[in-house]
Amino acid sequence: xxxxxxxxxxxxxxxxxxxxxxxxxxxxxxxxxxxxxxxxxxxxxxxxxxxxxxxxxxxxxxxxxxxxxxxxxxxxxxxxxxxxxxxxxxxxxxxxxxxxxxxxxxxxxxxxxxxxxxxxxxxxxxxxxxxxxxxxxxxxxxxxxxxxxxxxxxxxxxxxxxxxxxxxxxxxxxxxxxxxxxxxxxxxxxxxxxxxxxxxxxxxxxxxxxxxxxxxxxxxxxxxxxxxxxxxxxxxxxxxxxxxxxxxxxxxxxxxxxxxxxxxxxxxxxxxxxxxxxxxxxxxxxxxxxxxxxxxxxxxxxxxxxxx
Numbered sequence: 001x002x003x004x005x006x007x008x009x010x011x012x013x014x015x016x017x018x019x020x021x022x023x024x025x026x027x028x029x030x031x032x033x034x035x036x037x038x039x040x041x042x043x044x045x046x047x048x049x050x051x052x053x054x055x056x057x058x059x060x061x062x063x064x065x066x067x068x069x070x071x072x073x074x075x076x077x078x079x080x081x082x083x084x085x086x087x088x089x090x091x092x093x094x095x096x097x098x099x100x101x102x103x104x105x106x107x108x109x110x111x112x113x114x115x116x117x118x119x120x121x122x123x124x125x126x127x128x129x130x131x132x133x134x135x136x137x138x139x140x141x142x143x144x145x146x147x148x149x150x151x152x153x154x155x156x157x158x159x160x161x162x163x164x165x166x167x168x169x170x171x172x173x174x175x176x177x178x179x180x181x182x183x184x185x186x187x188x189x190x191x192x193x194x195x196x197x198x199x200x201x202x203x204x205x206x207x208x209x210x211x212x213x214x215x216x217x218x219x220x221x222x223x224x225x226x227x228x229x230x231x232x233x234x235x236x237x238x239x240x241x242x243x244x245x246x247x248x249x250x251x252x253x254x255x256x257x258x259x260x261x262x263x264x265x266x267x268x269x270x271x272x273x274x275x276x277x278x279x280x281x282x283x284x285x286x287x288x289x290x291x292x293x294x295x296x297x298x299x300x301x302x303x304x305x306x307x308x
Contacts, residue, residue, distance in 0.1 A: 003234060010231040011243035014224045018307030019250025021220040022092035023259045025308040028212040029088040036202045037213065038077075038084055039195035042187035044217035049181040052222075061178055068168045069182025075161040077187045082154035083308045090147025091261045094135055095308065096251020097274045098151040103245070104128055104281040105159035110166060121284045127277030134270030176229050180222070220307050241282055247307065248275055 028037045087095040104125045107117060136148050169179070195202075205213075232240045252271055255261040263271065 007231045007234045008239070008243060010227050011235070011240055012246065014228050014231070015244050015247045016250045017219050017224050018244075018247045019096055019252075020254045021216060021307035022087050022095040022251050023254050024212050024215050024220070025084055026087045026092050026095075026259070028209060028216065029084060031209045031212075032202060032205060033195070033198045034081075034084050034088055035191055035195040036198035037216075038080060039188065039191040039199075040202055040213045041080075041217045041221065042077075042184050042191060044214060045221045046181065046184035046188050048218055048222045049177065049184055052177060053181055056177075059175060059178075062173055064172045065174050065178045066182060068172070068174060069179045070186055072161065072165060072168065072179070073183035073186025074190070075157070075164060076183050077190050079154055079158045079161055080187070080308070082150050082157060086147045086150030086154055087308055088147065090145060090151060091255055092259050093252040093255035093261050093263070093271070094148060094267075095151050096248045096255070097135060097271055098132065098148060099155050099158065099308075100245075100248040100274060100278045101128055101132075101152070101155040102158045102162065103278045104285075105155060106162050107281075107285045109159050110163040118284055118288055121281055121288070124277050124281035124284060127273050128281070131270040131274035131277055134266045134273065137264075137266040137270070177226070180225055184221075216308070224307065241286065242279075245279060245282065248278070 025037070032040075083095070083099065086098075090098075104121075107121070108125075132148075132152065136145065228244070248271075252263075256263070
């Protein structure tokens with residue numbers, strides 16, 4: 001397998017892992033309280049990141065990594081809190097589709113100067129809003145359920161988090177592994193007090209539950225982040241966007257095939273509109289960004305989705 005195909009395969013694997021994270025989180029929260037799941041995921045991730053830092057070539061830490069990592073650790077924890085509570089009260093397929101709204105929300109927040117987004121971008125965003133209505137309709141129109149509303153809130157907070165990542169890391173000497181390690185440690189500290197009453201239940205959890213927690217931590221967090229970082233260095237942002245942007249498709253496929261979830265005609269139409277709207281929106285934003293070569297950085301839109 002040549003380098004290009006290997007890179008594509010890795011990016012598709014990352015998208016698949018992220019898409020499957022919603023069902024894994026939903027299953028784990030059925031066995032344990034949400035806060036216990038979050039603490040365990042962060043603790044396992046932090047241990048794995050610490051081991052990687054210890055065994056790789058020695059590299060000094062910077063103050064920027066500690067400061068930026070601490071702030072992003074708080075915003076990331078807020079995203080995962082909303083996402084995990086949300087997926088516990090909605091379907092894994094809906095969660096994967098709703099969180100993809102981050103792709104069209106991020107450009108709205110990450111705007112600089114007078115460079116306004118094209119009107120067609122807002123048409124794409126409108127398609128996504130219509131998709132939300134269809135996905136929450138079921139057999140009739142109604143307000144979003146609690147889980148859907150929490151995932152929608154998570155998409156907004158994640159868009160803000162991604163915008164912060166770009167603004168705080170551009171032009172700074174920041175190691176991705178160091179940044180991830182700080183964020184996971186901050187998450188442990190934040191969730192430990194609230195999860196403390198559930199620690200006995202966590203300790204006595206069965207092998208299946210621990211397997212789900214390990215999958216969320218080691219594959220959906222540590223592996224996916226590091227694999228993504230490696231792969232995007234060997235391909236274009238456009239190609240990475242297309243491949244990583246398949247995450248909601250995998251979320252639906254895993255939810256239906258393994259989770260036994262079912263779609264009504266309304267929901268199926270919403271899923272098609274959501275995927276189409278986000279792809280259309282990111283292609284418009286990418287072309288718009290390419291028209292301004294003076295911009296210092298190029299953010300791959302699909303990288304705003306990182307599963308649960």
